[in-house]
Amino acid sequence: MKNLLSIILILAASGNIGKCQSPDVRQIEFSKETRGYQEHIRITPDSLNIYVEDAVRGNGSMKESRRLEAQEWASLVSALEHVKLSELDKLVSPTMKRASDAAMHSTITITTKDGKTFSHGFDDDDPHKVLQPLVKAVREVAGPGKKP
Numbered sequence: 001m002k003n004l005l006s007i008i009l010i011l012a013a014s015g016n017i018g019k020c021q022s023p024d025v026r027q028i029e030f031s032k033e034t035r036g037y038q039e040h041i042r043i044t045p046d047s048l049n050i051y052v053e054d055a056v057r058g059n060g061s062m063k064e065s066r067r068l069e070a071q072e073w074a075s076l077v078s079a080l081e082h083v084k085l086s087e088l089d090k091l092v093s094p095t096m097k098r099a100s101d102a103a104m105h106s107t108i109t110i111t112t113k114d115g116k117t118f119s120h121g122f123d124d125d126d127p128h129k130v131l132q133p134l135v136k137a138v139r140e141v142a143g144p145g146k147k148p
Contacts, residue, residue: 025077029111046073048065
């Protein structure tokens with residue numbers, strides 16, 4: 001019992017408790033929008049769904065869905081390896097241009113199997129540095145996206 005308590009304390013001190021665990025992630029969403037443009041990407045372990053509406057260029061809307069390959073999901077979850085989901089909303093965005101409408105508003109939302117959601121808001125494709133690998137992985141799976 002004493003050894004078990006010591007192990008738990010060591011894990012907690014090293015920050016391993018609360019880190020993202022791949023079986024816990026049920027869905028990853030990335031959305032970005034500004035006046036006249038919205039992009040929404042929803043990824044689950046078996047599917048990719050993309051919705052884009054581009055009124056700025058007059059292109060209307062586009063929907064795309066496909067089956068997600070296991071290695072694609074693995075790369076997304078791997079990008080969350082050093083992310084503490086419970087602290088996602090506390091991460092500071094590197095810029096705040098969206099506050100003056102000078103940049104797209106973007107959000108990453110992670111949903112776990114128990115239904116909890118964790119989000120981080122940021123400008124365009126520029127999240128807090130801990131989430132940059134995830135945004136890069138999302139773009140590799142879903143495509144580069146477009147700017148109005």
